[in-house]
Amino acid sequence: MEQRLSWSFVLVLVLCAACGSATAPDSSGGSADRLVVWDWKSGDATSAAYLDRARADFAKGHPDVEVEFVAQPFDQYYTLLGAAVQAGRGPDVILFNGGGRIRDRADSLLPLDEYVAGDRQRLVGWDAFTKDGKTYASPVTLQGHPLYYDKALYERAGLDPDAPATTWDDFVEDCRTIADRTGATCFGVGNKEGIGIQFFLSCMGSAVLSPAEYDAWTAGKRNWTSPGVKRIFELWQQVDAAGLNNDGVNSTAMFNDAFALFQSGRAAHVIGLMSDVGHWKDFAEFLDPDDIGVMAAPVVDPAATPSLPYDGGIGYGVAKWTRDPALAADLVRSLTSTGALAAFSADAGAITSDTGIDVSAGGPAATAIAAGIKTGKPALHVALPSTTVDLMGRLSQQLLSGSTTVDEALAQLAASDRAG
Amino acid sequence: MAPTVLIVVALRLWPLALGVNFSFTGDGDLNGTPVGLDNYATLLGDPLFRTALGNVGLLVLLLPVAVAIPGLLATAIHLRVPGHRVYRAVYFFPAVLSPVIVGAIFTLLLGYDGPLNDLLGVVGLGPVDWLGDPDVAIFAVVGVHVWATFGMALVVFLAGFSTLDPSLLDAARVDGASLPQTLRHVIVPGLARTIQFVFATTMIGMLTSMFGLLFVMTGGGPEASTYLPEYYIWVQQGQLDRPALASAASTALFLVMLLVGLAQVGVLRRAGREG
Numbered sequence: 001m002e003q004r005l006s007w008s009f010v011l012v013l014v015l016c017a018a019c020g021s022a023t024a025p026d027s028s029g030g031s032a033d034r035l036v037v038w039d040w041k042s043g044d045a046t047s048a049a050y051l052d053r054a055r056a057d058f059a060k061g062h063p064d065v066e067v068e069f070v071a072q073p074f075d076q077y078y079t080l081l082g083a084a085v086q087a088g089r090g091p092d093v094i095l096f097n098g099g100g101r102i103r104d105r106a107d108s109l110l111p112l113d114e115y116v117a118g119d120r121q122r123l124v125g126w127d128a129f130t131k132d133g134k135t136y137a138s139p140v141t142l143q144g145h146p147l148y149y150d151k152a153l154y155e156r157a158g159l160d161p162d163a164p165a166t167t168w169d170d171f172v173e174d175c176r177t178i179a180d181r182t183g184a185t186c187f188g189v190g191n192k193e194g195i196g197i198q199f200f201l202s203c204m205g206s207a208v209l210s211p212a213e214y215d216a217w218t219a220g221k222r223n224w225t226s227p228g229v230k231r232i233f234e235l236w237q238q239v240d241a242a243g244l245n246n247d248g249v250n251s252t253a254m255f256n257d258a259f260a261l262f263q264s265g266r267a268a269h270v271i272g273l274m275s276d277v278g279h280w281k282d283f284a285e286f287l288d289p290d291d292i293g294v295m296a297a298p299v300v301d302p303a304a305t306p307s308l309p310y311d312g313g314i315g316y317g318v319a320k321w322t323r324d325p326a327l328a329a330d331l332v333r334s335l336t337s338t339g340a341l342a343a344f345s346a347d348a349g350a351i352t353s354d355t356g357i358d359v360s361a362g363g364p365a366a367t368a369i370a371a372g373i374k375t376g377k378p379a380l381h382v383a384l385p386s387t388t389v390d391l392m393g394r395l396s397q398q399l400l401s402g403s404t405t406v407d408e409a410l411a412q413l414a415a416s417d418r419a420g
Numbered sequence: 421m422a423p424t425v426l427i428v429v430a431l432r433l434w435p436l437a438l439g440v441n442f443s444f445t446g447d448g449d450l451n452g453t454p455v456g457l458d459n460y461a462t463l464l465g466d467p468l469f470r471t472a473l474g475n476v477g478l479l480v481l482l483l484p485v486a487v488a489i490p491g492l493l494a495t496a497i498h499l500r501v502p503g504h505r506v507y508r509a510v511y512f513f514p515a516v517l518s519p520v521i522v523g524a525i526f527t528l529l530l531g532y533d534g535p536l537n538d539l540l541g542v543v544g545l546g547p548v549d550w551l552g553d554p555d556v557a558i559f560a561v562v563g564v565h566v567w568a569t570f571g572m573a574l575v576v577f578l579a580g581f582s583t584l585d586p587s588l589l590d591a592a593r594v595d596g597a598s599l600p601q602t603l604r605h606v607i608v609p610g611l612a613r614t615i616q617f618v619f620a621t622t623m624i625g626m627l628t629s630m631f632g633l634l635f636v637m638t639g640g641g642p643e644a645s646t647y648l649p650e651y652y653i654w655v656q657q658g659q660l661d662r663p664a665l666a667s668a669a670s671t672a673l674f675l676v677m678l679l680v681g682l683a684q685v686g687v688l689r690r691a692g693r694e695g
Contacts, residue, residue, distance in 0.1 A: 075635075079658025086663055104661040107451065192552070193639045248532025250642040251552025386660050394468075397642040401554060 039095035043071035050344035058334035092322040098128025098312040100386035115329030125312030137315035139353035144310025171298035186244035188267030190258030194393020199271040202379035207297035224414035275313040280365035281349025289363035308372030309379035443668035459668035490570040494577030512571035523636030554645035580614030620684040
């Protein structure tokens with residue numbers, strides 16, 4: 001037996017020595033008259049009209065080209081995409097999340113700058129799809145982290161729902177009032193996957209950091225030992241210790257459990273999203289749309305100027321191995337055309353990258369978010385490398401359980417950020 | 421013979437070799453570039469991977485419990501406790517459930533505001549954060565895994581009992597042996613090979629089949645306390661786009677499995693000689 005095993009191992013090693021890299025990304029998923037698109041949206045009913053409009057727009061210029069959308073499950077999407085890329089059988093057009101998700105994979109993508117120049121002014125959110133000055137995808141939606149609040153709970157607590165607190169101290173006081181009079185916690189938070197801290201950092205960042213430090217952070221000059229940054233992570237810890245969060249935060253999933261706490265009136269606030277999930281339209285299925293408020297992050301440091309944190313949400317890029325880059329780029333332009341995005345906004349409730357689209361039919365929350373776009377800034381966590389975001393998730397759980405200190409956590413994050 | 425060898429080489433050894441080879445290349449900008457043992461050095465320096473390996477050690481320690489439960493239940497069934505036919509079906513039933521379904525069910529049951537904590541509250545005990553406390557979560561996940569999978573081991577034990585000479589049990593009963601005495605002196609020696617087989621298959625199951633539960637129940641958390649190598653590999657490959665590092669971790673897991681497998685083969689062979 002051992003002898004046979006040894007020979008197997010020798011064979012493995014010989015085979016190893018004989019072969020080269022496992023990668024050979026030189027073939028296309030499509031052909032000259034066919035484009036393959038991978039996403040995790042085309043299976044959703046709320047995306048049907050959006051894709052129909054995009055197909056129609058593309059067909060006007062390319063009537064003979066077939067477009068095939070392949071919907072993948074989101075929780076496996078990047079795993080499947082990575083395997084496809086490594087196998088050299090990737091799709092032509094690929095849906096990405098903005099930030100680290102696409103930047104980590106930019107070497108598999110075609111720079112689109114020359115193809116999408118005509119969309120530059122019409123769309124916003126490009127930075128999330130940019131690396132080293134090159135654009136790798138066109139934004140479809142904007143993704144950000146508004147602070148939603150339940151106006152009905154404010155009313156029941158005797159607070160003015162149209163004038164939420166603007167300072168942190170007043171906010172905490174209001175939370176105590178709401179808890180006393182309604183039994184609801186201040187925040188609905190889920191940190192089971194470690195993403196609670198991402199939402200918190202980006203939502204509260206502009207209420208703690210000065211505008212200059214905020215801008216420096218998103219520009220890559222991050223001082224992890226500054227008092228402001230330390231204050232954000234201290235707040236994360238203190239909010240939980242003070243009982244402002246729901247119980248069991250580290251075992252509560254953000255999707256859908258934390259949002260369910262808000263929707264069911266058990267939490268007065270939630271740091272949600274503004275794309276097409278975990279947002280005002282989802283909440284409006286359970287709450288009266290007029291009761292869903294959006295407030296600026298309460299000011300912690302008077303030197304700070306709160307702003308809406310947002311970036312490009314999802315966007316389509318083109319694989320560098322596609323046979324006809326111009327053709328694939330045309331499809332990307334159709335997928336970000338005004339008509340298609342208007343349909344996506346109406347059906348999925350997404351705040352799209354085309355800010356010319358009217359969202360007022362969505363109610364006060366959508367209107368408030370749209371109003372914040374002009375003065376908004378990129379979210380703090382989106383600027384971080386994926387490995388640092390991953391580490392931050394685990395450290396945020398340790399901060400809540402008390403098994404690490406803010407200083408220790410920040411030292412680890414700084415080292416990870418430096419290493420990239 | 422030759423076609424068999426070709427099939428084994430093409431479908432087993434060649435993919436394995438590609439994976440091992442890939443572990444010696446870089447990720448990101450170094451994609452496809454040979455980097456020697458760098459990925460293995462990264463693994464050794466990564467506290468997350470060390471945690472995952474540490475949890476493998478914990479599983480080894482918990483293995484006797486995972487084997488004892490189906491063993492004792494199979495003993496009870498074999499000794500025909502009242503309702504033994506029902507128990508046989510009920511115990512086996514979770515084995516046909518998907519780990520994702522099992523995970524979802526127990527995520528609800530073990531939730532901080534879930535029914536188990538409600539029950540504890542009724543009897544005056546405080547709530548336990550079963551899936552959010554880093555000291556508790558790994559035991560909760562392993563416990564659910566054992567619950568979900570012991571039915572198969574129980575079937576193996578029952579098959580083992582069918583080979584046990586009934587006259588030995590009759591003799592023990594006539595001699596007035598207690599149940600613990602019967603277990604120790606008749607059943608355990610008589611089922612030695614079955615027990616060892618269940619040890620081997622349970623260990624392999626724990627190391628390679630807990631991904632679904634981890635994914636659904638804890639996502640590797642809290643604080644990475646429930647990470648296992650398989651989950652680490654998935655995160656590196658799928659979430660962080662580091663396939664070469666994931667390949668190195670896969671190779672490391674393969675070596676761990678090989679060591680465990682060889683140890684088990686040795687034990688079984690020794691038991692066979694003794695038999």
